[in-house]
Amino acid sequence: MIFSKIDRWIEQRLTIIGTVLIALVILLYIISQFVPDISNWIITRGFFSVILIALIIDLLYKVVDMKGPPSLEVYEDQTQALTRIQEEIEKERPGKADLLEYSTSTIRVLLERLRKANVTIRLLICHPDKAASPHERKTIKVGIDNLRKDFKNYENITVRQYWTPASLRGRNIGDKWINVGWYLYSTTDGKVNIKGHGVTMILSDTSTSQGRKLKEMFSRTFDELWNDPTTKELVLTSEAQGSVGRV
Numbered sequence: 001m002i003f004s005k006i007d008r009w010i011e012q013r014l015t016i017i018g019t020v021l022i023a024l025v026i027l028l029y030i031i032s033q034f035v036p037d038i039s040n041w042i043i044t045r046g047f048f049s050v051i052l053i054a055l056i057i058d059l060l061y062k063v064v065d066m067k068g069p070p071s072l073e074v075y076e077d078q079t080q081a082l083t084r085i086q087e088e089i090e091k092e093r094p095g096k097a098d099l100l101e102y103s104t105s106t107i108r109v110l111l112e113r114l115r116k117a118n119v120t121i122r123l124l125i126c127h128p129d130k131a132a133s134p135h136e137r138k139t140i141k142v143g144i145d146n147l148r149k150d151f152k153n154y155e156n157i158t159v160r161q162y163w164t165p166a167s168l169r170g171r172n173i174g175d176k177w178i179n180v181g182w183y184l185y186s187t188t189d190g191k192v193n194i195k196g197h198g199v200t201m202i203l204s205d206t207s208t209s210q211g212r213k214l215k216e217m218f219s220r221t222f223d224e225l226w227n228d229p230t231t232k233e234l235v236l237t238s239e240a241q242g243s244v245g246r247v
Helices: 002-034 036-045 047-065 078-092 108-116 134-150 209-226 238-243
Strands: 073-075 096-100 120-126 157-162 168-173 177-182 184-188 191-195 201-205 232-234
Touching: 073 078, 078 108, 078 168, 078 177, 078 201, 096 209, 108 120, 108 134, 120 134, 120 209, 168 209, 177 209, 201 209
Parallel strands: 096 120, 120 157
Antiparallel strands: 073 201, 096 168, 157 232, 168 177, 177 201, 184 191
16 A cells, blocks of 8 residues: 555656656756856756656656556455545545445444545445344444444435345445455354455456446446345434334
């Protein structure tokens, strides 16, 4: 993650440096036409050669950048992927987001960013009664309590709870970015465990061919689960909690 931050920092500075260098070359050329000493100094010091090399480097960087965004970005775990996604939310201000999760225990900060950006959210989470263990059931319920607190007066969110076993996880951010991962199951002393936040995740720009394929797969899975007859809606307002029905 640190290398991507360094790359973006260099990219931002190179754009500025390239513009400054071009302006400097033009300015020095104009001055040299009226002040012979400066013209001689530029020639003897090889000043234009240094600037020319810098401009070539800047041009090459732009040519590489013209190839477009990377097809896929692979992150070691959810923490690294979410850092990148949150940067894009702040920069792009997407209008909508679809999230397919198990619980919301590890994405509270992401949900906060989406809420602050006034994003229309569709959120799918596992129903507590379908949790893999009592501990997971408690985790999901705590996440639901947090949702009701964090989105108490927020109208642009709809939450539904699915009953099928958790498998795919991911987020479609404004139809611009697709972030997908998986839930892995294991058994310890006869108890079923589920792991998601520590599993490798993929992020892709939907303007690439790979990103479009991931988006199609995620959207198809999300919509089927969203509209599944067994999926229940979770009403976040406290006065309506007792009236949750099947969708």
